[in-house]
Amino acid sequence: MEGGLSGLGEFLLHHVADNRSAWRIFPGVEIPLDGSFRVAGVELYPSLHVLMLLLALVLLVALLRVGVRRGPDGFLPRGRFASAVEAVVLFVRDDIVAPNLGRELARKWLPFFCTLFFFLLALNLIGLVPGFAAATGNPNFTAAMAAMVFVVFNVAGMVRNGPVGYWLGVVPKGVPLPILFILAPIELFGLVTKSAALAIRLFANMAAGHIVLFSLIALGAVVEFLFGNAALSLGVVQPAAIVFTVAIEGLELFVAFLQAYVFTLLSALFVGAAVHQGH
Amino acid sequence: MSGNPLLQLDPGVAIWTLVVFAILLVVLKKTAWGPLLRAIDARDERLRSAMEEAERVRAENERAAGERDRLMRETLQRADAIVADARTRAEESARAIERRARDERREMIDGAEKAVESMRRAAREELRTKVADATVELASKLLRRELDRESGRRVVDGMIDELEAKG
Numbered sequence: 001m002e003g004g005l006s007g008l009g010e011f012l013l014h015h016v017a018d019n020r021s022a023w024r025i026f027p028g029v030e031i032p033l034d035g036s037f038r039v040a041g042v043e044l045y046p047s048l049h050v051l052m053l054l055l056a057l058v059l060l061v062a063l064l065r066v067g068v069r070r071g072p073d074g075f076l077p078r079g080r081f082a083s084a085v086e087a088v089v090l091f092v093r094d095d096i097v098a099p100n101l102g103r104e105l106a107r108k109w110l111p112f113f114c115t116l117f118f119f120l121l122a123l124n125l126i127g128l129v130p131g132f133a134a135a136t137g138n139p140n141f142t143a144a145m146a147a148m149v150f151v152v153f154n155v156a157g158m159v160r161n162g163p164v165g166y167w168l169g170v171v172p173k174g175v176p177l178p179i180l181f182i183l184a185p186i187e188l189f190g191l192v193t194k195s196a197a198l199a200i201r202l203f204a205n206m207a208a209g210h211i212v213l214f215s216l217i218a219l220g221a222v223v224e225f226l227f228g229n230a231a232l233s234l235g236v237v238q239p240a241a242i243v244f245t246v247a248i249e250g251l252e253l254f255v256a257f258l259q260a261y262v263f264t265l266l267s268a269l270f271v272g273a274a275v276h277q278g279h
Numbered sequence: 280m281s282g283n284p285l286l287q288l289d290p291g292v293a294i295w296t297l298v299v300f301a302i303l304l305v306v307l308k309k310t311a312w313g314p315l316l317r318a319i320d321a322r323d324e325r326l327r328s329a330m331e332e333a334e335r336v337r338a339e340n341e342r343a344a345g346e347r348d349r350l351m352r353e354t355l356q357r358a359d360a361i362v363a364d365a366r367t368r369a370e371e372s373a374r375a376i377e378r379r380a381r382d383e384r385r386e387m388i389d390g391a392e393k394a395v396e397s398m399r400r401a402a403r404e405e406l407r408t409k410v411a412d413a414t415v416e417l418a419s420k421l422l423r424r425e426l427d428r429e430s431g432r433r434v435v436d437g438m439i440d441e442l443e444a445k446g
């Protein structure tokens with residue numbers, strides 16, 4: 001590690017960040033990602049995180065095909081996995097979408113929010129598998145998702161309340177004119193900031209979790225670099241670090257569900273606020 | 280910011296994100312959420328109708344039970360009425376029979392008393408006539424002959440014997 005500790009930090013960040021040169025699955029096995037495919041100057045050749053997106057796409061389509069199978073009478077889900085999928089879908093319906101959008105709209109919006117939740121959950125979980133990467137820790141990904149949510153709730157609000165009615169309804173009614181001059185920009189700006197917060201929250205949580213994981217894994221190397229003592233590093237520090245890593249991995253498993261839930265819940269909240277203005 | 284690999288701007292990833300999400304939304308809506316939500320809705324509907332049916336049957340049972348109780352009560356009341364009526368009539372006819380029996384007994388007693396009375400009167404009448412006749416006869420005998428005490432007693436004895444012989 002010729003760059004010293006700052007080089008180590010860079011090394012860690014490169015493991016968490018997206019990668020355009022290769023997918024290093026584990027030492028010795030790597031898939032090169034060194035092609036280039038540009039459209040209007042934008043590099044569209046799949047990076048490591050894009051590969052994770054495509055993997056999530058394939059996994060979700062394949063697994064959910066199994067996950068929606070029903071028993072012979074169509075009354076109950078068939079198998080444990082299908083039961084689990086149904087439980088999650090019912091949770092999304094009854095605890096995320098319905099409270100914010102109301103029962104009737106919930107039925108219409110459920111495919112969107114279920115897709116959102118399962119997509120984020122799948123990407124978070126893929127990121128926890130050693131050798132795979134967390135696309136949800138990429139700000140480009142979270143920003144795109146947040147921008148999509150921003151467009152979705154504004155369009156939904158305009159469709160529901162009319163374009164003029166919606167933008168007038170963004171500002172609370174019955175506010176004196178002078179205050180309106182202050183409040184209107186704040187409210188409009190708030191629409192953007194709450195979407196931006198969505199992106200930053202997911203990115204920061206996932207990236208931070210993975211930095212912690214990689215830092216713990218690298219603890220032995222750090223000790224060896226600082227003290228030049230291989231016995232201490234391999235005999236004491238590294239085993240302890242692995243125990244801690246497993247513990248944090250367990251915490252990250254919880255965070256994977258939690259952040260998918262939080263993102264979906266807040267999106268539902270925003271859509272609900274845009275559709276049912278004044279509530 | 281440009282130095283941090285975590286914060287690299289990469290529009291390609293953003294575009295891929297939106298494309299993949301759009302594909303997922305369309306495909307999953309068709310292959311997963313559509314069938315699943317239809318099945319859940321059908322089940323909810325079936326549960327609701329089953330519960331409504333159960334509620335309807337319960338109400339029906341309750342109504343039938345009420346009807347049964349009412350009929351039972353009415354039947355018992357009618358039976359009670361019939362028994363009470365029969366008892367009243369029986370008591371009435373018993374009283375009538377008793378009264379008639381008492382009347383008849385009284386009539387019989389009255390008749391017997393009357394008969395006894397008339398017989399007694401007739402006997403007294405006859406006795407009086409006989410005594411008078413005997414007195415008249417005795418007086419005429421006394422007047423017709425002189426008698427000593429001995430003959431006089433014989434006469435009276437003879438007369439009593441005569442009376443007794445006559446009855």
